[in-house]
Amino acid sequence: MTPQLRASRSLHESVRQELLNRIQNGAYLPNLPIPSTATLSSEFGVSPITIKRALRDLQAIGAVTAIAGKGTFVKEQRRFLIDLSDGIAHLETANVRLMSIANEKISDPAMEMFNPPGEATLCVRKMIFFAGEPPLAYDSTYLSPDVDEAIIDKFAARPVTEALGRLGIRIRNISYLIDASTAARKVAEIFAIPNGYPMLRRLYKVTTTKKGLTIFGILQAPFDRLSYSLNIQSEN
Amino acid sequence: MTPQLRASRSLHESVRQELLNRIQNGAYLPNLPIPSTATLSSEFGVSPITIKRALRDLQAIGAVTAIAGKGTFVKEQRRFLIDLSDGIAHLETANVRLMSIANEKISDPAMEMFNPPGEATLCVRKMIFFAGEPPLAYDSTYLSPDVDEAIIDKFAARPVTEALGRLGIRIRNISYLIDASTAARKVAEIFAIPNGYPMLRRLYKVTTTKKGLTIFGILQAPFDRLSYSLNIQSEN
DNA sequence: GAGTGGTCTAGACCACCCT
DNA sequence: GGGTGGTCTAGACCACTCC
Incomplete structure (x- = not known):
């Protein structure tokens, strides 16, 4: 045997x-x-x-x-694919569950590339998922502490780019940093994965046409749940 | 104590x-x-x-x-950053060590998104590294088995986009798929990392203006060695 | 109560490095 | 030879689920 x-x-x-x-x-x-x-x-x-x-x-x-x-x-293997070719991570049909809103400083060292503000920011944390499926991603959005209540509400309810769309705010520029990481204790609990589980992360800085409104954030997902695609047409 | x-x-x-x-x-x-x-x-x-x-x-x-x-x-933490904003992963100053050239079918399931050829391809595997540093990435390039010897030589010696540049071949389109994965046994050995170590991967499909020359491949790196940045300017 | 995975311990052996 | 990490085993206890 x-x-x-x-x-x-x-x-x-x-x-x-x-x-x-x-x-x-x-x-x-x-x-x-x-x-x-x-x-x-x-x-x-x-x-x-x-x-x-x-x-x-x-x-x-x-x-x-x-x-x-x-x-x-x-484990069943099913990966969600996000296309970044136009800079927008399309998640219109996703559900959002607000986890917390708190004053917090941006601490992740990888974020320094974006020259984030040194002072405390308003941090909106939420889960992104599709009905009937395990959670897809965990998003931490950092806003200036003096933004309007209405704006905070939108960011608490919808993914970043969709929230901006619904608020009628135009995007001027988006910078992404994509890397892999390992799940910290709190994140591991949320996704019910082992501590240290590989995570795919997308750090972002979004500048808008609305004066003073620049959004920083990190969206992370277990590595076996999400991937990114990108298509570049050569000019001429 | x-x-x-x-x-x-x-x-x-x-x-x-x-x-x-x-x-x-x-x-x-x-x-x-x-x-x-x-x-x-x-x-x-x-x-x-x-x-x-x-x-x-x-x-x-x-x-x-x-x-x-x-x-x-x-472990010392030092991550290399590759900017993909123009579609090119700039690695001009990197060294390359050829690992193997063999006939092989494209087997990775994530690759199916690019509709790769079903028949066997010529697979060029190489390490990419900077002098005096631990290896940065491991690249597997899949070429049509009937390409010229000169082209194979260039792909064996230099990173993909630089090889194309030196051959005077123009790029028509690049598609990327970025995901995270875990190191298989052979890859783990190469990088001297534990089996199952998180890897950041970039799968690519490059179409060129040279008739019949389409390049597929996978570039992977230990998660703590590499990350990608991307900048998108809003039009209008 | 029986079966499951998770944790902790004790003890042994090995291959390797350094002096 | 003495120290290091890596492996394998035996045995015990726990919390949990399902019947």
Whole structure:
């Protein structure tokens, strides 16, 4: 019954590779549980601890989700694609859930590229998701503390570019910084992903035609939920 | 001597958080070793295994690098920034090391968005790096198998857009897909990073004015080495 | 109550580096 | 030879879910 383990530098790595193959081959199906740690332990003839180690690595790369008391489930892979070719991240059909509004300084070091204001800003944090699906992204928008109440309300209710559209405010320029990061504790809780899970981030600075209104922010999503496309036509 | 551990859901998480704080506070300095597992074990009053668990998590998020036989070192954080505003990833001053040239089919599922050819292509794989620095990126370029020898040579020696420039071939259109991923075994070895390490990827499709020459490829880099910027001026 | 995954510990062995 | 991190195992306890 003991399957052939791939030659590899370590046992847990071989186990991980074999389980991953089964997932990719369809031997284990999305949204269904894989055999329990105890079962796999006897099947592979290795310690339960080694199985757990392999499963933990599979969680880290987004292949499975473990729920204590229930089992370990194969994760369904479905990525949302945002096109940035016109500078706008189109999310008109998305839902928004406001998480918090607080006075806060912009602290992320990657943000320094945009020369953000040193003083405290008004930070609007929200989740972006589609009905019936796991949360897509977490957005932190930083506004000048003296903006109108009406503007804050719009940013609390809709994604950035759509909020601007509904307010009738024109965009002058958008700067993006796209990078990958690892989920901090709070973000990991929100998305129900392990601490340190890879995140795709888009930092933005939006300048508008409305005097004094410049918007900074970070939109981040688990790496297996979102990607960006971009098309550039050569001039002439 | 036992320091106060942050209230948290688990011991190894508290330890990880405390060590991360020390790194960010400058108590542990870049490129220098932190105390050994045994030392930390007695300092925190927890099992060495728990320390190892915390250190492994810190490796996974790119905070430290462990070298068996030497110690665990704080990783220096320096990210290279590529501007994509004109569609070109400028890498003129970078060095290139050819890794392999082989006939291969394009297999990455994310690539399907570009409708790549189903038949086998010529795959040129190379490292991109700056002198005296750890490798920056790993590029896989897929060419039609019937391209000229001279063209293959240029792609083996230089980054894609620069190779085209030197060949005097004009670009008609570039499509990008930017996402995050986790390092497969082979890639992890090349970069000397742990298996499953977060990677920032840029998939591309370049169409040219030269008849029949369309280039597909994937450029990937460890998440803590590279990020992309993009600036969009609003028309009118 | 039985089964699940998550955590923590103890102890052993290995490969590697440095002196 | 002594120190380092990496691996594997055994065994225990917990919180949770489902029947």
